[in-house]
Amino acid sequence: DVKVTQSSRYLVKRTGEKVFLECVQDMDHENMFWYRQDPGLGLRLIYFSYDVKMKEKGDIPEGYSVSREKKERFSLILESTSTNQTSMYLCASSLPDGFNQPQHFGDGTRLSIL
Amino acid sequence: AQSVTQLDSHVSVSEGTPVLLRCNYSSSYSPSLFWYVQHPNKGLQLLLKYTSAATLVKGINGFEAEFKKSETSFHLTKPSAHMSDAAEYFCVVRDTGGFKTIFGAGTRLFVKA
Numbered sequence: 001d002v003k004v005t006q007s008s009r010y011l012v013k014r015t016g017e018k019v020f021l022e023c024v025q026d027m028d029h030e031n032m033f034w035y036r037q038d039p040g041l042g043l044r045l046i047y048f049s050y051d052v053k054m055k056e057k058g059d060i061p062e063g064y065s066v067s068r069e070k071k072e073r074f075s076l077i078l079e080s081t082s083t084n085q086t087s088m089y090l091c092a093s094s095l096p097d098g099f100n101q102p103q104h105f106g107d108g109t110r111l112s113i114l
Numbered sequence: 115a116q117s118v119t120q121l122d123s124h125v126s127v128s129e130g131t132p133v134l135l136r137c138n139y140s141s142s143y144s145p146s147l148f149w150y151v152q153h154p155n156k157g158l159q160l161l162l163k164y165t166s167a168a169t170l171v172k173g174i175n176g177f178e179a180e181f182k183k184s185e186t187s188f189h190l191t192k193p194s195a196h197m198s199d200a201a202e203y204f205c206v207v208r209d210t211g212g213f214k215t216i217f218g219a220g221t222r223l224f225v226k227a
Binding site: 042 | 158
């Protein structure tokens with residue numbers, strides 16, 4: 001089975017702090033994704049990556065950046081946190097084919113910004 | 115443009131009765147469609163996927179979904195609900211040839227004893 005591991009389940013930070021959310025997948029997937037999930041808004045794509053050192057903006061990239069130095073690891077960086085970044089963050093990975101490969105998700109990181 | 119509408123934000127059923135979670139989509143081309151389930155404080159788990167091979171798709175845990183192109187629907191069903199089915203369910207459409215994946219807003223399923 002594909003395993004996507006997010007380094008933290010719960011994080012509490014203060015506004016203005018820099019936060020790193022780490023995600024590792026063990027299935028050699030080319031594609032990796034970061035989403036945030038908020039009640040009533042569903043999942044929204046922040047960034048995705050289809051190869052090492054490659055990244056593409058999703059629907060809501062403002063206030064975030066990403067890093068993919070190794071194929072199995074995709075990091076989400078919040079440079080200077082604000083309270084509106086309190087959310088559940090989900091990482092996912094998938095194979096690179098056209099469009100019918102499902103995404104496999106980690107258990108999420110619930111981030112609270114005080 | 116692609117879009118997904120889950121017609122019910124909440125569904126409540128009694129244990130042992132059928133489950134119906136409704137999903138409509140819009141797509142310019144033949145889409146790929148998925149259903150995921152999310153239990154509390156967990157990530158999303160794939161239930162089933164439609165990729166044009168067969169209109170009736172069977173998934174895990176007794177769930178299935180039927181693709182109806184004329185109705186642009188992909189409803190999720192299960193003959194008999196179990197308490198462990200209580201969770202949030204997401205209908206998802208995938209854009210052809212690209213990375214765009216669109217998630218529905220989710221339907222929360224409650225199962226009463």
